[in-house]
Amino acid sequence: MATNAVIVSVIVMVVLSLLRVNVLFAIILAALTAGLVSGMSFADSINLMVSGMGGQANTALSYILLGIFAVMIGLSGITKLLVNQILNIFSGKKTMLALTIAGIACLSQNVVPVHIAFIPILIPPLLSLFDRLKLDRRAVATALTFGLKAPYVMIPAGFGLIFHGIIRDEMLANGMNISLNEVTLSMLIPGSGMIIGLLIAIFISYRKDRVSKAADQREIPELDMAEGFTHEPDPGSWKTAHTFTVIAILAALVIQLTTDSLVLGALTGIIIMFLTRVIKFNEGDQVVQEGIGMMGMIAFVMLVASGYATVLKETGSVSELVEKTTGMIGDSQMLLAFFMLLLGLVITMGIGSSFGTIPILAALYVPLCAAAGLSPMATAALVGTAGALGDAGSPASDSTLGPTAGLNADGRHHHIWDTCVPTFLHYNIPLFIFGMIAALIL
Known part of the structure; x- marks a missing residue:
């Protein structure tokens, strides 16, 4: 089992990431490792990853x-108005600010299902405020990841409805009957562990004052998206440009929800901003450069992570890993639950997607749980928790890449040590423990 391609490659990815090797290189090297361990050549591994x-x-x-x-949106000046208002409301109340951000993030999964789309709009303008309040950005990272993850784990609406539906459908496809309501009830216990993790992060782990510094410890000027442009709106009062900006945001949201396409939604907002002259056409090149600088890294990491997941699936090492593990367990339901969750953690850390991991896990877990005498709700808790484990803390997950993209807009937030490690500790550990409890009592 120690030579299994999944285990070896995930270890390589995690170790390289912890050594501060850029996550893009870490994932590429992990994909190559998975291919080589499973018997592929370098060329075949690369070609499979690219495909x-x-x-x-x-x-x-x-x-x-x-x-x-x-x-x-930042150039319109409306975000500076927002920061000024937030500063007045949350002056000296950094804990409440972190909890509020967690609440806003929760809305992005269920009420207004835009996932991480709000982060590059909301978070970069608040970075200077975080520093003025001496709010530890690791607390903000854990708050954002909680909001991106806990709602779909527990609440059957928006992305949560999709997640719970996948669990139900895959269990039915593998011969175990369960209703959507039963899936929801089974996930409440694991999800409650994430609430505890959030409270520990905000009120204990990252409660002390902390101002983030750049990696080389030199001060970086305060983020100013207007630099290099021909105008800088005065944020002191509401202007026509702010009204058009709000219209663009609402239009983008409506188009995204009605077409289920973030691409069309974002394009709609961009076009409106140009047509209403909030942003001049001759500023287009600079806007694109700034936008790619902010979100380009997360986009390329998601592409490479998808290739890595393809390599893991094509090697057949996931099925092999489960088969070897279950052969060592015997009839103990506790050991079965423990190793299933552990395998889910390893697999999802590599693939980086809870939604994409569920079909893989369900096909392997459902027959084993049925043979061990576990109830459908206990099985749903195991499958759902095993899929959710690793999403928080995975260097390749949008639940960590999204927060980092916003918090590192000024170069003062490290993806691994300031996002992945805190979210791994505060969410995967309680998810594991509460998932075990759910599997044994349901």
């Missing part, structure tokens, strides 16, 4: 366009 990158092409383009749209 799988198209699986996230739509997502990558969405993130680039959202970054451009976010830069435009």
